[in-house]
Amino acid sequence: xxxxxxxxxxxxxxxxxxxxxxxxxxxxxxxxxxxxxxxxxxxxxxxxxxxxxxxxxxxxxxxxxxxxxxxxxxxxxxxxxxxxxxxxxxxxxxxxxx
Numbered sequence: 001x002x003x004x005x006x007x008x009x010x011x012x013x014x015x016x017x018x019x020x021x022x023x024x025x026x027x028x029x030x031x032x033x034x035x036x037x038x039x040x041x042x043x044x045x046x047x048x049x050x051x052x053x054x055x056x057x058x059x060x061x062x063x064x065x066x067x068x069x070x071x072x073x074x075x076x077x078x079x080x081x082x083x084x085x086x087x088x089x090x091x092x093x094x095x096x097x098x
Contacts, residue, residue: 002054003076005043007031008067013044015067020046023060024053045076 004016017029031044048054054075062073 001076002046002048002057002073003043004046004061004071004073006069006071007040007042007044008069009040009042011040011044011067011069016044016046019066020048020057020061023048023056025049026053026057046073 002020004020007016011031013029013031016031017026020026020029025048026046027049028047029044032041033039034041046054046057048057058073058075061071064071
């Protein structure tokens with residue numbers, strides 16, 4: 001899976017697919033949008049059928065123009081799990097004392 005950043009607000013999932021399909025078989029292409037407004041958040045993901053195609057896609061598209069904007073393509077990394085929430089209520093100290 002490739003992370004594509006720097007996307008124009010005009011770039012659609014179909015436009016992303018079209019641009020990256022020049023380098024191999026694209027299985028999925030998605031521009032991430034705001035749930036409320038529906039506008040692009042400026043990044044998206046492209047999934048190729050093979051790792052070789054993904055490598056070619058990154059090589060061919062990283063630093064290129066798409067819809068008038070310079071885009072950046074790199075391998076997507078898994079999200080880090082959220083750290084444990086901090087207890088900011090002060091109750092932890094109170095519970096320890098009593």
